[in-house]
Amino acid sequence: MNDLFIAGNQHKYILSPQKRNRDTLTALFFLIPTLIFFFIFIIYPIIQSLYYSFFNWKGFGPAINFVGLRNYEKILTDSVFAKAVGNGLLIVVLSLIVQLPISIALAIMVRNDMPGRSFFRTIFFMPFVFSESIAGIIWVSMFKPDPSIGFLNAIWTLIPGVKPLEFLGDTSQVMMCVFIALTWKYLGFHMLLYMAGLANIPREIEEAAIIDGASNWQIIRNVTLPLLSTTIRTSVYLSVLGSLQQFGLIWIMSKGGPVNASETMAIYMYRFGFMRLALGYGCAVGVILLLICLIFSVSYQRLVKQQDYLGGLYS
Amino acid sequence: MTRKLSVILSLVLVCVFAVSSAAYAADKVTVRWWHIFTEESQKAVCQKFADDYMAANPDVTIEMTVMENEAFKTKLTTVMQGGNPPDIIHSWGGGVLNDYAKAGLLRDITADLDKDGWRDLYGAGALETYGAGGKNYGIPNDMGMIGFWYNTELFEKAGIKAVPTTWSEFLADVQLLKDSGTIPIAVAGQDKWPAMYYWTYLASRIGGKAAFDAAYDRTGSFADPTFVEAGYKLKELIDMEPFQDGFLGSIYNDEGGLVGNGKAAMELMGQWAPTVQADNSVDKKGLGDKLGWFPFPAVEGGAGSVADAMGGGGGFIVGKDAPDEAIDFLKFINTAEAQATMAKAGMVIPCAKGAEVGLTDPFKLQIKAAVDNAPYFQLYYDQFLPSATAQVINDSIQGLFAGTMTPEEVAQAIEDSAAEELG
Numbered sequence: 001m002n003d004l005f006i007a008g009n010q011h012k013y014i015l016s017p018q019k020r021n022r023d024t025l026t027a028l029f030f031l032i033p034t035l036i037f038f039f040i041f042i043i044y045p046i047i048q049s050l051y052y053s054f055f056n057w058k059g060f061g062p063a064i065n066f067v068g069l070r071n072y073e074k075i076l077t078d079s080v081f082a083k084a085v086g087n088g089l090l091i092v093v094l095s096l097i098v099q100l101p102i103s104i105a106l107a108i109m110v111r112n113d114m115p116g117r118s119f120f121r122t123i124f125f126m127p128f129v130f131s132e133s134i135a136g137i138i139w140v141s142m143f144k145p146d147p148s149i150g151f152l153n154a155i156w157t158l159i160p161g162v163k164p165l166e167f168l169g170d171t172s173q174v175m176m177c178v179f180i181a182l183t184w185k186y187l188g189f190h191m192l193l194y195m196a197g198l199a200n201i202p203r204e205i206e207e208a209a210i211i212d213g214a215s216n217w218q219i220i221r222n223v224t225l226p227l228l229s230t231t232i233r234t235s236v237y238l239s240v241l242g243s244l245q246q247f248g249l250i251w252i253m254s255k256g257g258p259v260n261a262s263e264t265m266a267i268y269m270y271r272f273g274f275m276r277l278a279l280g281y282g283c284a285v286g287v288i289l290l291l292i293c294l295i296f297s298v299s300y301q302r303l304v305k306q307q308d309y310l311g312g313l314y315s
Numbered sequence: 316m317t318r319k320l321s322v323i324l325s326l327v328l329v330c331v332f333a334v335s336s337a338a339y340a341a342d343k344v345t346v347r348w349w350h351i352f353t354e355e356s357q358k359a360v361c362q363k364f365a366d367d368y369m370a371a372n373p374d375v376t377i378e379m380t381v382m383e384n385e386a387f388k389t390k391l392t393t394v395m396q397g398g399n400p401p402d403i404i405h406s407w408g409g410g411v412l413n414d415y416a417k418a419g420l421l422r423d424i425t426a427d428l429d430k431d432g433w434r435d436l437y438g439a440g441a442l443e444t445y446g447a448g449g450k451n452y453g454i455p456n457d458m459g460m461i462g463f464w465y466n467t468e469l470f471e472k473a474g475i476k477a478v479p480t481t482w483s484e485f486l487a488d489v490q491l492l493k494d495s496g497t498i499p500i501a502v503a504g505q506d507k508w509p510a511m512y513y514w515t516y517l518a519s520r521i522g523g524k525a526a527f528d529a530a531y532d533r534t535g536s537f538a539d540p541t542f543v544e545a546g547y548k549l550k551e552l553i554d555m556e557p558f559q560d561g562f563l564g565s566i567y568n569d570e571g572g573l574v575g576n577g578k579a580a581m582e583l584m585g586q587w588a589p590t591v592q593a594d595n596s597v598d599k600k601g602l603g604d605k606l607g608w609f610p611f612p613a614v615e616g617g618a619g620s621v622a623d624a625m626g627g628g629g630g631f632i633v634g635k636d637a638p639d640e641a642i643d644f645l646k647f648i649n650t651a652e653a654q655a656t657m658a659k660a661g662m663v664i665p666c667a668k669g670a671e672v673g674l675t676d677p678f679k680l681q682i683k684a685a686v687d688n689a690p691y692f693q694l695y696y697d698q699f700l701p702s703a704t705a706q707v708i709n710d711s712i713q714g715l716f717a718g719t720m721t722p723e724e725v726a727q728a729i730e731d732s733a734a735e736e737l738g
Contacts, residue, residue: 058418144561145564167561168505275702
């Protein structure tokens with residue numbers, strides 16, 4: 001990627017202006033089919049959502065009841081929405097401090113010449129192959145409060161004298177349960193990213209470190225991790241966006257409950273837009289969610305990812 | 316040159332296909348029928364209706380789409396918002412139907428009902444559920460009510476001599492059941508609507524028809540003492556912790572399973588409960604002859620009678636673009652004989668007069684008698700009221716069950732939504 005970037009830059013200065021224009025036109029011509037679909041399926045619906053977010057509209061017939069910014073006002077003052085944002089941030093933070101370190105560790109472990117590593121790779125990656133709904137259903141049955149049905153409670157109640165845990169039925173435990181399922185599901189994906197990143201690190205550098213007498217931990221700390229930084233940044237980026245938009249798994253497991261304890265922004269949007277038939281309100285939630293993700297994306301690209309390009313130029 | 320030729324050729328081909336398929340479609344009328352009878356034997360009954368009709372009317376194709384309850388609601392909402400309703404649609408009537416009708420998505424069948432005495436087949440109240448603004452948009456197919464389904468064996472074991480008829484008797488029985496080491500009540504807290512039945516039934520027992528009607532036509536309010544009182548009465552029950560562990564995370568199938576497997580003593584549920592209990596029990600048989608049913612107990616000093624019923628059922632409504640054939644087919648599947656067939660298959664508690672002959676199940680007969688004799692029949696609040704208010708009711712009552720909302724807060728939240736949606 002970095003090489004391409006540099007090549008592109010040089011290109012720009014060498015070509016004559018006429019040739020450049022012609023190139024742009026050719027590029028545009030080839031982009032037309034994609035652009036058409038991009039506008040119809042991405043840009044147009046976004047504009048439409050923005051338009052409907054100013055209406056009190058149930059989704060049936062034309063939107064006529066214009067309410068201005070009232071939907072936004074209501075969302076931003078709704079304590080349930082605040083809870084949804086808070087839960088989104090909680091998943092983000094937990095993902096970053098729990099999920100990512102574990103997946104780096106796993107990737108490093110299955111890279112080395114450990115016996116049976118392809119077996120472990122498959123095992124760790126398998127949950128990612130399941131759809132979110134299947135993963136959700138699996139974990140719902142794991143978390144069943146009745147010890148005769150729920151696996152985790154069956155083990156837990158082996159300790160004499162303890163009461164079965166309520167898991168998804170308890171407002172204070174539900175987020176933990178959901179997070180465990182999310183980690184289980186996405187660990188393999190991030191591990192795969194890191195494995196790809198590790199494959200790009202030239203073996204010689206680490207070998208040089210070994211010759212210099214560095215310990216395993218020193219190699220990981222001072223050689224592997226810094227060279228893995230590009231992948232870490234990508235992984236963090238995907239993880240944060242995924243956490244903010246999380247819907248499927250939580251919807252299957254808890255429907256955002258009990259009493260909004262596991263509400264996320266996407267669940268909030270669905271509940272209002274489709275279950276309460278307040279589609280205008282739902283659109284406004286969608287717009288806010290889009291803005292939050294957009295602001296994060298742009299600032300993250302500016303502040304963090306930029307270093308990748310610079311790194312590419314100066315290395 | 317060859318490339319140009321091939322492009323032109325393929326364009327011509329596309330046109331030929333488009334024209335020919337359109338011409339083919341014009342010969343036949345298709346009636347799109349969406350229903351929720353997913354169980355195999357029940358689906359077969361519907362398929363037979365469609366096949367029989369198609370055999371008698373070769374120019375009509377009946378296109379059946381069968382979906383599970385929740386999937387049906389989601390998909391129907393989407394096609395309705397897209398402005399392209401199917402022709403014959405399963406419906407629970409009430410507030411959602413009202414929304415559809417207001418948006419012009421349904422076909423007015425008032426005139427059709429007036430022809431050939433079709434209207435006389437149904438009781439006026441049942442038919443009214445599928446109408447709005449004095450017009451009829453559909454017909455009832457199934458009408459039942461909510462009551463307590465209980466395990467006679469567990470009740471006996473707890474030393475309960477007779478089923479409770481008042482709220483305080485009921486609470487005393489719950490205590491007896493708890494002392495006997497059984498889970499007194501199974502409830503699906505995550506799905507919310509099974510929990511909602513308690514509060515709405517209490518409200519109707521305390522305030523009767525007058526209180527609900529006043530709140531609905533806005534001369535009264537959902538924050539009136541009746542609705543706050545309902546919350547306090549329910550809180551008495553919740554504070555006894557009569558439900559299964561982790562009930563706030565349970566879905567309706569869990570609830571049915573707990574009762575069907577004899578782990579919980581009772582559930583407050585509609586006429587379909589025995590089927591779901593059996594489906595979710597280990598032996599797929601449910602409670603069998605240990606099953607019993609009693610109506611929701613009266614509240615001492617309340618304005619409502621123990622004979623008042625809250626419930627509903629299913630029916631069919633007609634989409635705006637439905638051809639005349641659709642209405643003819645609707646008539647065909649709702650004759651007294653057809654309804655009797657459905658009743659015999661355990662699909663419905665029939666609404667068409669003369670279809671009772673198909674009903675053999677003692678509980679369904681008991682429920683039908685209770686519905687027919689109810690001085691005040693109330694459609695489920697969450698079907699009757701606009702969707703937004705219905706969801707607020709469900710959400711707030713879940714809050715009451717979880718102990719995060721007070722009875723006053725619940726009533727006020729419902730009133731706030733009602734003021735906006737009904738005002």
